[in-house]
Amino acid sequence: MNKLQEDDLQIDFVGAQHAMKFDQNDPDQPDYHDLQNMPRVDFIVEMEDAIYFIEVKDPGRPNAVDVGSTKLLKKIVEGTLEASLIEKYLFSFFFRWAEHRLEKSVHYVSLITLESPLLQPIIDGLERQLTNLSKKSARWDREPLASCQVHNIETWKAVFPDWPITRLAAAATGGVYTVGNS
């Protein structure tokens, strides 16, 4: 069972060796993140050949701007979103290193439910701020940041067709629908 949920969105990481909610706030859960003040990504997904750090931001949630979305939108206005995304990646990397769980190359994927033209400045901003992190040494045999990607639901579907996203809001009104498949 590799279905993970962040607020209203559920992603089925089909084929993953291990998929965890890394941003786990519930002490009763086995994957509880016990350093609650440390920035972290939402999910960590381990495939056979690579690890994916996944961050989910859902400002495109229908009919509501929730607390998480408000935080995101404020970061966009303040121009701090890119730095905050990089911080989450770095601290998650740091944590997993200490757990001996970083034996493969790492991809960092942010799912942000904004239209493509609105995402582009975030992608460009991240690229600009990742100049040093995107450099690769010839001596490495795995990559600490194999790729840094930002997707909305449509582009996610094109790049990760095996990992369907479901919006659960419709469940309350009688049905669950898979986003982007209508």
Next chain:
Amino acid sequence: MIERLELRNLTVFTGLTLELSPKINVIIGENGTGKTHLLKAAYGLCAGAPLFKNKPDTGEDELEAALTAQLLRLFMPLDDKLGKMHRQGAAEQAYLSARFAGGQKIVVTYFNNSKALAVQDRTNYEKYQAEAVFIPTKEVLSFMKGFNSLYEKYGLSFDQTYQDICLLLDLPEIRPETLHEKSKWAMAEIEGFCGGRFVFYGGGKVTFKTKNAEYSANSMAEGFRKAGILSRLLETGAIQPGVSGPLFWDEPESNLNPKLMELLVQILLELSRNGQQIILATHDYVLLKWFDLLMDKGKDDRVRFHALYRNDQSGDVKIDSTDDYREIAKNPITEAFNNLTVAHAKSYLKRAASE
């Protein structure tokens, strides 16, 4: 191929120097920062090539007269006066200089009241014979029938680039064996995308032919007509990688289907890999981004971005050139997108606060 361009006191430019990539140059900048003027000045300085090709013993006076006429017809200043192209308030003379890849040089100057340009340096200029091509912003296939004779007869409000392009499009096709492999490839790609090809009958008559039918060029999408211009320029050898002079293209994106943009960038990159220098001006993020994404350093691609901007204090137009898209400091195109993203966020936050 132009290596270096220097412009002083021409229209909006106080003083600019561009080191150009031998391959692709992308000029960006807000309206009024002189993108088109920069293209036209560089194109104007290439005017010696056809002149010396037709008349190798062209004298100094004739050269000055020809370059003056060319600049006036390109810039169309008020009253046809060079002085109206002199930067307002400039105390010194206007100065235009180009250095070409073979070491050839042309430097011309003029004052406020000059009747003609003065050639200050023309080192080996007569040896520069690679003719440049300028594709203007508007497509021309829809109005080129009879355009040339009308242009000669009447004072149409089209600058010289429109007549030049119409004349080039009406040239006959070069022999298939002379056609560059990449030109053939590009023409086939454009034909595949448009679902047919433009046919040129001479005298500006153009139609669009599919497998089973022939249509008026005017009935085709404007973006297709633009791609058709590029295809025809390749077909006539006006653009011949490794042979022709620089290709100037002012806003290739205008009226272009965004899907055609990717193909266009692929073609331009491929032509540049085969020795075609390209200098284009754009407002379009998608075009800019395709260059960034499709360039392949492994294939020795060199895309140089030149950003024109106005200095906050002096108001002077400055230029910032870089080979790395991410390092463009003054990028009005991405700034426009940033503004959109921030405005979107603010609008949602405002809505949330009022609920």
